[in-house]
Amino acid sequence: MASPRAHLESAPSVSTSQSAFLRGNVITRRPTVQALRASTAGRNTHRLVVHAAGENRPIMIGLAADSGCGKSTFMRRMIGVFGGLPHAPEGGNPDSNTLLSDMTTVICLDDYHCLDRFGRKEKGVTALDPKAQDFDLMYQQVKDIKDNKPISKPIYNHVTGLLDPEETIKPPKIMVLEGLHPFYDERVRELYDFSIYLDISDEVKFAWKIQRDMKERGHSLESIKASIEARRPDFDAYIDPQKKHADVIIQVLPTQLIPDEKEGKVLRVRFIQKEGKEFFKPTYLFDEGSTISWIPCGRKLTCSFPGIKFFYGPDTYFGEEVSVLEMDGQFDKIEELIYVESHLSNTSAKFYGEITQQMLKNSQFPGSNNGTGLFQTIVGLKIREVYESLVQREVPTKV
Template sequence: MKQFYIQAASSEPPIIIGLAADSGCDKSTFMRRLTSVFGGEAAPPKGGNPDSNTLISDMTTVVCLDDYHSLDRTGRKEKGVTALHPHANDFDLMYEQVKAIKEGRAIEKPIYNHGTGCLDPPERVDPSKIFVIEGLHPMFDARVWELLDLSISLDISDDVKFAWKIQRDMVKRGHSLEGIKASIASRKRDFDAYIGKDPQKQHADVVIQVLPTELIPGDNEGKILRVRMIMKEGVPNFEHVYLFDEGSTISWVPCGRKLTCSYPGIKFAYGPEVYYGHEVSVLEMDGQFNKLEELIYVESHLSNTSSKFYGEITQQMLSHADYPGSKNGTGFFRTIVGLKIREIYESLRLKKAEKKELTKVQAF
């Protein structure tokens, strides 16, 4: 029998966030933006395995779901499956450990060593106020998905993903173009079946969809992006962000005296849609900012951003101007999602405190 947890429930169990995305979708930058909202830089556990995938900051813990691989690299090769295939992952252990964290218990979690392709001895992970599970399958198993307080999917189109992988693997890692194409092709069947199509995106509360720009016909370089934040209606403690007029259909090109724009310009859109049978609201940005400080002009036209003061989104973006995506919708919308997670945490904490007070009153 595997040991799932090692201590009694804490007084304040965490909220659980699930982030689904394929390899190469820049989840790490998302995590850095998220943890910065709550303060402190995310870092591996002190004194632990240097190959740990876990990141801890003042209020957050981020666990990589690669640690729940049931097959190491050799085992996957022998069975002819990729890491995306369910047979290569231990969903029972994932469920038991996320459930334990949800109940305020520490766990002994495996470590998947990306260098060796093997599973290292487990590490202790304690509950934190914000607990994020990120990787390929946070919403694949219904038991795990139902434990999430907010589920997010990064949906990167094939064209953009290919451009990003070339920039990362060919330019930075010295991989050949043929090798990159072969790697993508080897994962495509399992990605479509278990990650990219219906199985997880339909369950996500928020989808950040990254597409090629429509401002440059036929563009496939992946440098100018069209990014859509798809927000499901009726999510507890989550009010969707809207542009100008809630529920309306808006198209806005703000370039002019208050927003510096060079070719191909910048365009925003907002409106209701239906996504996998769910009513959603969609906020879209196509293009990029020339001067990041001018983002405050766009921010002033948005409502329900969950910011605590005027200009907080712009401040967050400027403080991390060196992060990838800071001038386009990927950084902009990921920052907003970080503020939304903070609001959900504070709302749930308040409800727990009110429930506790009510229990005390009823006891007298």
């Protein structure tokens, strides 16, 4: 990749270390909007209640996404930040959807289906339809966990499509609820301390499904298209609108570096971070509040065609102030991410290189060479920071 030349427009003043770094990179900046932000800082804020000493209540995290959008991979990245390998409850149902680790428990909200696969077929509804979900039970049990009480939770068996007997879940330090409807019910929504939405564009979702279902399962292109179209109305009506309630959104889009790229192998990933969230500071590139487009120096990153491009700047999302950090393209060598890491701020890493270390540790996970892995890792570090702020207790760094 050829070494680009520097270009600055209306650039705010930078430190000596920043100035040295800017040489050999393409940067474009527009004037800061910090003054505008300051005038609206008191509006649309999201409040967290600090747990009083001795309460020791679980921290509640919500993760929403459509099926096949990377929730399981994200869970494993996040759990790795807190330590321990995820495992199913010992001695329980081998088809349990629950994952346990040293500090975390992950519950799949499919377990709160009130209609099994056959019941949904009989009534003509999909699993995305709220009619198939028992929100009263979900709310009561999430509230019980929040109040440090154990629950007896049903299990939705994804193999048989039936509801299996209940399993007992004890309150952990961190409870994660992942699935299709974590933010649909307002009562449940108010119990979360932090919320994430994984937003995969239709183009990328279609490309991924073709790769999986045609190559691995022998499905025809026509059947894949029909399956996607059958789900679309319910997804648009019930799942997609939940992203407006999330504190951070990881949005996966087709690359803009290759015209008409259809395979979904090169991705543009946007990390949308709401402003005003207590105990959460958005990650930024170079200069907080500025608008920056950056092509890293080709002598310092090994990136084959089409290269890598970063973007950072303020924006609005569903009427709220956000900061957006974006990566288009992918790394050839994950260890070289440390060059990018040194120019990111408010990452919630405890030491320089921790993001790269986490990425290398999970290098076998999908997305480890692009923005999905990078931003999922940063969100895991953010959750750790929120936890430490709420309970006033430090989490040991996991190598």
